[in-house]
Amino acid sequence: MDYKIKDTEKTFDGEITKNLGNNEYVIKINDVEHQIKILKMDSKGIEFILDQKYHRTKYLENSTNEMNLIIDNVPITINMHTDLDTIVFKHSGGAISSDTQLALKSQIPGKVVSIAVQEGNSVKQGDVVCTLESMKMQVSIKSHKNGSIKSIKIKIGGTVAKNDIVAEIE
Secondary structure, eight states: OEEEETTOSOEEEEEEEEEEETTEEEEEETTEEEEEEEEEEETTEEEEEETTEEEEEEEEEEOSSEEEEEETTEEEEEESOTTHHHHHHIIIIITOOOTTOOEEEOSSOEEEEEEOOOTTOEEOTTOEEEEEEETTEEEEEEOSSSEEEEEEOOOTTOEEOTTOEEEEEO
């Protein structure tokens, strides 16, 4: 998976390549293998030994594609998927070249946590229409084109399935 640390230009690939058992793994970061042993992991963070050195990570916040952490007392924001905005836009109808498509569809199942527009509002391509929560992460559903909100098909607190119509934009 592709990761990017905020305020740096470089991205890096990280993956678990081998499970050694007893909470020990071989991970590969940018084609370099490292050995990691998970000492403690809970909802607050992770304590681990990476290449014979102890580290402690505390979770601060997790959103759509960013995770805010404190690693060894240093705050870090990691973009967990550098292409997520492009993928979300494509799957919400943004990749369709025709301006005739009215329906803005949800690319994921989730619970509606906020609606940023009202019927009659003008929107531009890429404006946030609503925010969904799925697997404890919040995902913004963005307008696939310029236009005005003809109708909103969701309610705060309601749920949507993948490909459900969120709003009609004309």
